Amino acid sequence: MSILIRGGEVVTADDGKRADVLCEGDKIVAVGEGLEAPAGAQVIDAGGCYVLPGGIDPHTHMELPFMGTVASEDFFSGTSAAAAGGTTMIIDFAIPDPQESLIAAYSKWRAWAEKAACDYSFHVAITWWDDSVSREMEVLVREHGVNSFKHFMAYKNAIMADDETLMNSFRRAGELGALCTVHAENGELVYQLQREVFESGITGPEGHPLSRPPEVEGEAANRAIRIAEVLGVPVYIVHNSCVDALDAVVRARLEGQRVFAEVLAQHLVIDDSVYRDRDWDRAAHHVMSPPFRSSEHQDALWRGLQAGMLQTTATDHCCFCTPQKQAGKDDFRLIPNGTGGVEDRMSVLWHYGVGMGRLTPSEFVAVTSTNAARIFNIYPQKGAICAGADADLVVWDPEATHTISARTHHMNIDFNVFEGRKVVGNAAVTLSRGEVVWQGGELRTKKGAGRYVPRPPFADYWRAQELRNTAQVRGKVDR
Ligand code: URP
Ligand code: ZN
Numbered sequence: 089m090s091i092l093i094r095g096g097e098v099v100t101a102d103d104g105k106r107a108d109v110l111c112e113g114d115k116i117v118a119v120g121e122g123l124e125a126p127a128g129a130q131v132i133d134a135g136g137c138y139v140l141p142g143g144i145d146p147h148t149h150m151e152l153p154f155m156g157t158v159a160s161e162d163f164f165s166g167t168s169a170a171a172a173g174g175t176t177m178i179i180d181f182a183i184p185d186p187q188e189s190l191i192a193a194y195s196k197w198r199a200w201a202e203k204a205a206c207d208y209s210f211h212v213a214i215t216w217w218d219d220s221v222s223r224e225m226e227v228l229v230r231e232h233g234v235n236s237f238k239h240f241m242a243y244k245n246a247i248m249a250d251d252e253t254l255m256n257s258f259r260r261a262g263e264l265g266a267l268c269t270v271h272a273e274n275g276e277l278v279y280q281l282q283r284e285v286f287e288s289g290i291t292g293p294e295g296h297p298l299s300r301p302p303e304v305e306g307e308a309a310n311r312a313i314r315i316a317e318v319l320g321v322p323v324y325i326v327h328n329s330c331v332d333a334l335d336a337v338v339r340a341r342l343e344g345q346r347v348f349a350e351v352l353a354q355h356l357v358i359d360d361s362v363y364r365d366r367d368w369d370r371a372a373h374h375v376m377s378p379p380f381r382s383s384e385h386q387d388a389l390w391r392g393l394q395a396g397m398l399q400t401t402a403t404d405h406c407c408f409c410t411p412q413k414q415a416g417k418d419d420f421r422l423i424p425n426g427t428g429g430v431e432d433r434m435s436v437l438w439h440y441g442v443g444m445g446r447l448t449p450s451e452f453v454a455v456t457s458t459n460a461a462r463i464f465n466i467y468p469q470k471g472a473i474c475a476g477a478d479a480d481l482v483v484w485d486p487e488a489t490h491t492i493s494a495r496t497h498h499m500n501i502d503f504n505v506f507e508g509r510k511v512v513g514n515a516a517v518t519l520s521r522g523e524v525v526w527q528g529g530e531l532r533t534k535k536g537a538g539r540y541v542p543r544p545p546f547a548d549y550w551r552a553q554e555l556r557n558t559a560q561v562r563g564k565v566d567r
């Protein structure tokens with residue numbers, strides 16, 4: 089099947105130009121002006137629209153078993169909702185329980201993801217350590233296309249990785265050419281503060297941010313970064329929510345350390361007043377970690393994104409419906425942590441980013457797609473519009489206006505953290521591997537059409553350069 093996308097402005101992370109895009113099967117085969125439609129080709133008129141690489145959300149949790157329940161969004165509903173918003177690939181997480189085999193957990197998540205409608209890949213979490221974990225990391229890298237490992241510095245007594253585990257895993261990942269990613273919150277501090285807040289009589293959702301102040305995140309981000317520096321490995325900090333974490337990232341980057349950092353669409357536009365909502369359910373729906381922050385943090389996050397200090401945008405899409413959130417009715421510590429957003433990320437970023445003059449269209453493409461593809465080593469298969477790339481494309485209508493609402497969204501959650509926001513800019517047509525999956529406000533996704541995307545390890549020279557940088561910082565080699 090051929091598809092010709094005609095008359096749009098093709099925008100990549102590098103440039104924008106008037107061009108047509110021809111897709112054959114699941115690949116882009118030509119980009120240029122005045123392309124002929126082959127016989128039988130479907131022609132999509134992109135006049136007045138941009139043509140963008142499909143969005144990549146590098147941080148989602150479909151059907152995650154977590155805090156005594158399972159996230160309500162599965163791989164089919166979640167990737168379908170993503171497509172409705174212009175996102176054509178997710179990187180989700182396989183999270184072994186402590187003592188569980190990494191391969192067993194990875195295989196379980198792979199099976200769950202068979203129903204995905206768009207492409208996906210997996211970071212694998214390191215939640216414990218012994219020699220078998222070290223061996224299985226190698227198997228995952230060499231045989232299964234896993235090039236990133238996740239570490240939760242929070243969630244004590246569950247999936248938290250202590251410093252010893254971080255060190256062992258970071259070192260091993262470095263040897264294997266894999267990237268370490270980190271949820272940065274000091275789990276011990278959170279644990280103690282939660283107890284103190286609860287015992288002081290604060291049992292509702294307002295206790296959640298009190299037990300996870302910005303310092304808790306800043307400390308952990310800095311610790312992870314410094315451990316990575318000493319070991320000479322790159323590191324990626326997920327969901328930076330505050331100045332404190334951003335400062336640690338900026339300082340390290342200015343010292344020449346290879347540190348990457350992600351920000352969530354939610355943290356960019358939602359502030360901590362949501363926890364003071366008198367409606368318990370509404371407040372509980374905002375319980376996620378790290379929590380929402382006061383407005384000066386949002387300003388700093390936007391500046392970090394504009395300056396390139398934050399390279400990727402994600403959603404940490406992890407949906408729990410109201411009855412699930414109500415498990416913590418009498419104790420905020422039991423409210424399952426997580427919010428949704430995979431469908432809304434692109435619109436929110438376009439509206440508040442491009443629409444408000446903070447980002448150019450090319451910068452938008454970089455932070456919603458290309459940078460994630462580069463950092464996780466799948467560029468230019470993903471995140472690009474060029475011959476040979478996967479035909480994951482979005483015809484983006486910069487004038488389309490819609491009001492975000494749980495009543496109309498496609499995500500499997502009875503709440504939307506962006507409820508009532510009127511946003512300008514939306515996906516008019518989404519193609520996943522050359523198939524139209526969203527057009528005219530209609531989803532056409534197919535269960536199981538998505539494919540697993542293996543991600544190769546990073547090249548040796550990249551690691552060598554990293555080691556050299558580290559040595560330089562420590563003054564061991566000539567500059
Ligand atoms: O609250 C959150 N973020 N839930 C999902 C798990 C995680 O920490 O990423
Ligand atoms: Zn997290």
Ligand code: ZN
Pocket residue numbers: 147148149404406
């Ligand atoms: Zn997460």
